[in-house]
Amino acid sequence: xxxxxxxxxxxxxxxxxxxxxxxxxxxxxxxxxxxxxxxxxxxxxxxxxxxxxxxxxxxxxxxxxxxxxxxxxxxxxxxxxxxxxxxxxxxxxxxxxxxxxxxxxxxxxxxxxxxxxxxxxxxxxxxxxxxxxxxxxxxxxxxxxxxxxxxxxxxxxxxxxxxxxxxxxxxxxxxxxxxxxxxxxxxxxxxxxxxxxxxxxxxxxxxxxxxxxxxxxxxxxxxxxxxxxxxxxxxxxxxxxxxxxxxxxxxxxxxxxxxxxxxxxxxxxxxxxxxxxxxxxxxxxxxxxxxxxxxxxxxxxxxxxxxxxxxxxxxxxxxxxxxxxxxxxxxxxxxxxxxxxxxxxxxxxxxxxxxxxxxxxxxxxxxxxxxxxxxxxxxxxxxxxxxxxxxxxxxxxxxxxxxxxxxxxxxxxxxxxxxxxxxxxxxxxxxxxxxxxxxxxxxxxxxxxxxxxxxxxxxxxxxxxxxxxxxxxxxxxxxxxxxxxxxxxxxxxxxxxxxxxxxxxxxxxxxxxxxxxxxxxxxxxxxxxxxxxxxxxxxxxxx
Amino acid sequence: xxxxxxxxxxxxxxxxxxxxxxxxxxxxxxxxxxxxxxxxxxxxxxxxxxxxxxxxxxxxxxxxxxxxxxxxxxxxxxxxxxxxxxxxxxxxxxxxxxxxxxxxxxxxxxxxxxxxxxxxxxxxxxxxxxxxxxxxxxxxxxxxxxxxxxxxxxxxxxxxxxxxxxxxxxxxxxxxxxxxxxxxxxxxxxxxxxxxxxxxxxxxxxxxxxxxxxxxxxxxxxxxxxxxxxxxxxxxxxxxxxxxxxxxxxxxxxxxxxxxxxxxxxxxxxxxxxxxx
Numbered sequence: 001x002x003x004x005x006x007x008x009x010x011x012x013x014x015x016x017x018x019x020x021x022x023x024x025x026x027x028x029x030x031x032x033x034x035x036x037x038x039x040x041x042x043x044x045x046x047x048x049x050x051x052x053x054x055x056x057x058x059x060x061x062x063x064x065x066x067x068x069x070x071x072x073x074x075x076x077x078x079x080x081x082x083x084x085x086x087x088x089x090x091x092x093x094x095x096x097x098x099x100x101x102x103x104x105x106x107x108x109x110x111x112x113x114x115x116x117x118x119x120x121x122x123x124x125x126x127x128x129x130x131x132x133x134x135x136x137x138x139x140x141x142x143x144x145x146x147x148x149x150x151x152x153x154x155x156x157x158x159x160x161x162x163x164x165x166x167x168x169x170x171x172x173x174x175x176x177x178x179x180x181x182x183x184x185x186x187x188x189x190x191x192x193x194x195x196x197x198x199x200x201x202x203x204x205x206x207x208x209x210x211x212x213x214x215x216x217x218x219x220x221x222x223x224x225x226x227x228x229x230x231x232x233x234x235x236x237x238x239x240x241x242x243x244x245x246x247x248x249x250x251x252x253x254x255x256x257x258x259x260x261x262x263x264x265x266x267x268x269x270x271x272x273x274x275x276x277x278x279x280x281x282x283x284x285x286x287x288x289x290x291x292x293x294x295x296x297x298x299x300x301x302x303x304x305x306x307x308x309x310x311x312x313x314x315x316x317x318x319x320x321x322x323x324x325x326x327x328x329x330x331x332x333x334x335x336x337x338x339x340x341x342x343x344x345x346x347x348x349x350x351x352x353x354x355x356x357x358x359x360x361x362x363x364x365x366x367x368x369x370x371x372x373x374x375x376x377x378x379x380x381x382x383x384x385x386x387x388x389x390x391x392x393x394x395x396x397x398x399x400x401x402x403x404x405x406x407x408x409x410x411x412x413x414x415x416x417x418x419x420x421x422x423x424x425x426x427x428x429x430x431x432x433x434x435x436x437x438x439x440x441x442x443x444x445x446x447x448x449x450x451x452x453x454x455x456x457x458x459x460x461x462x463x464x465x466x467x468x469x470x471x472x473x474x475x476x477x478x479x480x481x482x483x484x485x486x487x488x489x490x491x492x493x494x495x496x497x498x499x500x501x502x503x504x505x506x507x508x509x510x511x512x513x514x515x516x517x518x519x520x521x522x523x524x525x526x527x528x529x530x531x532x533x534x535x536x537x538x539x540x541x542x543x
Numbered sequence: 544x545x546x547x548x549x550x551x552x553x554x555x556x557x558x559x560x561x562x563x564x565x566x567x568x569x570x571x572x573x574x575x576x577x578x579x580x581x582x583x584x585x586x587x588x589x590x591x592x593x594x595x596x597x598x599x600x601x602x603x604x605x606x607x608x609x610x611x612x613x614x615x616x617x618x619x620x621x622x623x624x625x626x627x628x629x630x631x632x633x634x635x636x637x638x639x640x641x642x643x644x645x646x647x648x649x650x651x652x653x654x655x656x657x658x659x660x661x662x663x664x665x666x667x668x669x670x671x672x673x674x675x676x677x678x679x680x681x682x683x684x685x686x687x688x689x690x691x692x693x694x695x696x697x698x699x700x701x702x703x704x705x706x707x708x709x710x711x712x713x714x715x716x717x718x719x720x721x722x723x724x725x726x727x728x729x730x731x732x733x734x735x736x737x738x739x740x741x742x743x744x745x746x747x748x749x750x751x752x753x754x755x756x757x758x759x760x761x762x763x764x765x766x767x768x769x770x771x772x773x774x775x776x777x778x779x780x781x782x783x784x785x786x787x788x789x790x791x792x793x794x795x796x797x798x799x800x801x802x803x804x805x806x807x808x809x810x811x812x813x814x815x816x817x818x819x820x
Binding site: 333334335358359362363365366367369370371374375376377378379385388389391392438 | 708709710712713714715716717718719727728731732734
């Protein structure tokens with residue numbers, strides 16, 4: 001307990017679980033002082049969300065509170081009646097959830113959503129509520145608060161919505177804000193904006209923050225203290241800085257070691273003809289046709305982007321959401337129709353390829369998708385999924401040939417013996433390994449990986465990145481690595497292409513881009529990326 | 544969440560199975576054997592109450608009710624089963640094609656489906672039977688016209704969501720043909736809703752066949768179906784209620800069984816619903 005803060009929330013020896021089954025949270029104690037910023041760190045399944053929910057009395061059905069106490073300024077919260085709990089929620093404890101798409105009611109105007117809490121818990125008049133809402137919206141950087149109040153949630157981007165959500169929770173000036181992975185669904189730049197707004201608003205109101213996260217970068221940058229959880233047990237807790245810079249326990253060390261960092265990469269010979277040349281690639285989405293036929297203006301998702309990639313090389317495409325990086329990747333594998341430009345594979349124009357050439361291109365160019373939960377057919381066994389790309393190849397005409405290759409590839413990705421399973425019987429990391437196995441089974445020359453690790457936990461990210469690097473050194477395929485995670489990009493790329501609003505604003509060697517960024521957007525991106533190695537300044541706000 | 548379901552699911556499935564298995568057993572038995580011939584009349588025992596001789600009594604012509612009920616089960620369930628297969632096959636194929644390929648074909652099929660759905664099903668079936676003839680085959684055709692649009696709509700909606708899944712895109716990237724993708728990836732993943740709607744259609748068909756027979760447009764007498772037995776029994780409702788109650792109960796029981804079993808089947812056929820082993 002930090003002596004500068006008086007205790008606001010104290011959780012003692014908390015045990016949560018389904019009676020008669022394994023405990024989900026086992027003997028966890030933590031405290032939050034007034035105005036303090038405390039982070040609860042853990043991977044999925046660590047029980048961190050359950051702790052947050054138990055504080056608000058929002059445990060999902062079979063899970064219940066088994067023992068331990070939760071006190072807020074001396075009031076015991078466990079076993080409190082629903083009426084008293086409801087009064088507590090909103091006024092004393094506010095909560096922000098991960099998914100900004102789901103937390104604002106899409107059928108309500110922003111103004112109505114924001115007014116709910118104040119109407120419920122205060123005696124303010126409608127005009128006063130409106131004034132208060134406008135004031136706080138202005139504080140979070142919304143230029144036209146009056147228009148915002150009359151708008152619906154879908155009119156805003158994810159980051160905007162999360163800021164609005166924060167504003168409406170903070171309107172009631174709760175003593176404690178519980179933020180459950182508030183920025184996980186957002187890209188790096190937006191994440192930073194939301195976190196800054198959160199720190200600013202809570203500091204102003206003297207609100208303490210309990211941040212539930214798996215992102216150590218956020219812990220380093222914002223929190224005073226942190227507690228590390230694993231499988232429902234507390235591993236380590238203490239001042240955030242000491243915890244990150246001098247971790248005492250192996251699990252914490254493992255988490256910190258899992259953070260991607262720059263490694264020396266063997267130089268790639270870029271001679272002769274590039275494997276793939278992208279020349280002035282353009283993708284224009286025609287405007288949406290409204291209900292009565294009027295079309296909105298067409299949108300240039302990718303605007304004349306050019307780059308080369310050589311055999312064995314990794315080119316990272318980075319940018320915020322909406323920068324066009326995913327569309328660019330999809331256009332390269334021909335999932336999205338190009339509106340203009342050329343794509344030369346081994347010097348041959350892919351768009352003018354005949355049937356046989358296109359088939360060869362397909363075989364040589366594979367994709368790994370972001371979400372391992374929707375990229376594998378749930379009705380097929382892993383071995384069938386991995387074998388599927390082989391069905392067009394003459395050298396794998398017999399079942400035995402296919403089985404041998406599938407077994408080889410599954411062993412390479414560390415899934416030997418998993419072939420008989422269905423995707424739902426695998427964990428997220430194993431699923432992504434299966435997806436990688438499917439991509440490399442034809443021994444392609446190029447793999448386009450679209451955010452392949454952003455849906456995974458920290459330690460899994462490290463493993464999957466390592467797997468990528470190992471496979472690449474064994475098979476020598478080139479890789480287009482699309483990501484908003486600069487730390488991962490820094491670890492595995494040779495060259496980096498920065499995209500912003502559909503254009504390639506900067507292209508260069510990895511070290512040059514990271515150490516001496518030329519374009520202002522690249523600098524913004526780099527600044528926003530939370531980094532543990534940087535000297536951490538708790539409560540740092542943007543200058 | 545799963546845990547709670549597993550406690551009562553097996554019971555529901557077993558009950559559904561039993562409700563369906565008993566009439567099904569009798570229906571199969573009736574193909575080779577019934578206690579009496581279905582048109583065999585016993586003039587001594589007209590409208591007789593249940594007795595050792597006739598377990599469920601006799602009707603106005605002295606025909607054995609149990610025998611006719613068994614034969615009726617056979618006919619009603621055969622019609623329902625054929626209708627289910629026909630609508631599932633046609634609806635799933637067209638729905639899958641429309642949902643996966645989109646375009647002009649989808650728009651045309653939607654138009655047809657909406658047009659068919661804008662008639663009450665039984666009216667449509669009445670019309671088609673009028674043209675196709677009052678035979679079991681005609682009734683299957685009529686009911687298929689009435690129900691195929693529902694299957695089509697459900698499978699199409701399901702295919703629409705499946706087509707944007709990344710595994711469908713991955714299939715495209717492998718160079719698989721569209722038709723292969725449709726049959727290998729899209730349709731199998733539309734199976735769960737298809738099973739539920741198909742089992743419902745089995746139930747609806749039994750009900751609709753009864754209604755058609757009741758209206759005199761169904762299975763022509765003297766062949767017995769649960770519907771025309773109910774229709775014939777109506778005039779004796781005051782004096783011999785059992786005559787209407789028995790086929791009525793059969794229809795209700797089979798329908799309940801079908802619904803319970805349909806839910807259980809859906810859970811069984813979706814690999815994601817199994818416990819994570």
